[in-house]
Amino acid sequence: MEKKIGFIGAGNIAYSIVKGLIDQFSNIQENIYISNRTFEKAQVFHEDFGVHPERSNVDVIKKCDIILLTTKPDVYKHVLKEIKEYIREDQIIVSIAAGISIDYIEDFFSQPRKIVRTMTNTSVLVGEGMTALTPNSQVSNEELEDVCQIFKSIGKVDVIKEEHLDVVASISASSPAYVYMFIEALADGGVLEGMPRKKAYQYAAQAVLGAAKMILETGKHPGELKDMICSPAGITIEAVYALERNHFRASIIEAMEVCTAKSKKLVNK
Incomplete structure (x- = not known):
């Protein structure tokens, strides 16, 4: 994979995805950037995987093609307000938080943006996750496949309608x-x-x-x-x-x- 991948949030899910990507794709650490509220946590990713720690979320946005919002749902509003002016029309925003709809994210932007909403589970920690993905209308099939490849590194993936994601929350x-x-x-x-x-x-x-x-x-x-x-x-x-x-x-x-x-x-x- 040649896309530059950014992570905003350096928690367990981000750690599992980065590990899966590095296990699957050679030298991909050169294309991975991560930020966190405390820089020390991002630095851990650099020490463990050799990825690029960044001191601000905006720095990640400026350098990446695909941005994964791997923060807690309660800080999504703050993060989206911070980055909305810097998101380009060719970038893909990937949400992993429960309870955050595509419409909610789209409302932060004055122009259409590419958004993929996902729902995964903690089994990604052992490479056996099950991730459901829903793109908005701005995401092409090729771009969706790029996002799928990220999550295939930590388990199985399935593309479904957004209306079914609440069921995914309970069954998976x-x-x-x-x-x-x-x-x-x-x-x-x-x-x-x-x-x-x-x-x-x-x-x-x-x-x-x-x-x-x-x-x-x-x-x-x-x-x-x-x-x-x-x-x-x-x-x-x-x-x-x-x-x-x-x-x-x-x-x-x-x-x-x-x-x-x-x-x-x-x-x-």
């Missing part, structure tokens, strides 16, 4: 928390039956990882894969029955429903 961005709770509960059950906790976490996490890969790599329906394990009068169907009695699926669906509703309420609040 927030769902790792539900899965962690499930793994913890599995491990607690193992501990209850006498297994050491560290080993219980290992078995539970590997089981969930393997089950996810079975769905992704075989293309089989989750119900079909479940049926393959549930022998007649066996131990697995007994456990499935207990989960169904306690509204396991309904609880998850309800959690998704309230998470999506909360995401919609937060948009541009």
Whole structure:
């Protein structure tokens, strides 16, 4: 990738993306610039990856083709006010914050600007993220592919309509928390039956990882894969029955429903 990529905000997501880019593209560190409210954090990126730390957000804007806003949502307004006069019509602004719509960002500019809204999850920290992207009408297919390449370095990507991003928040961005709770509960059950906790976490996490890969790599329906394990009068169907009695699926669906509703309420609040 020959584009110059800028990051405004030097948090964990930015760190993961920079690491992914450097792992995938040779010498790309020469084309990466980063700023942060405290320069010392940007300097860490230079020490770890050899990228260019900048002392101001405007310095990043002036040097880059693609700018990722990797700050917390509550400072987006301040950052956009600061940089709006310096954004060129050929630059691409990439938002990663929940609750910040394309319309919200567009309203800061007097002229049309290229904007891509994304929603990712914390699994990018291990290169297994799932990122949804929505471009505005100013972004060409070629430019969108450039942005996709950035996020492909830290996992899988999908281009969707903006109206579906609130669902992405609950099914992908927030769902790792539900899965962690499930793994913890599995491990607690193992501990209850006498297994050491560290080993219980290992078995539970590997089981969930393997089950996810079975769905992704075989293309089989989750119900079909479940049926393959549930022998007649066996131990697995007994456990499935207990989960169904306690509204396991309904609880998850309800959690998704309230998470999506909360995401919609937060948009541009």
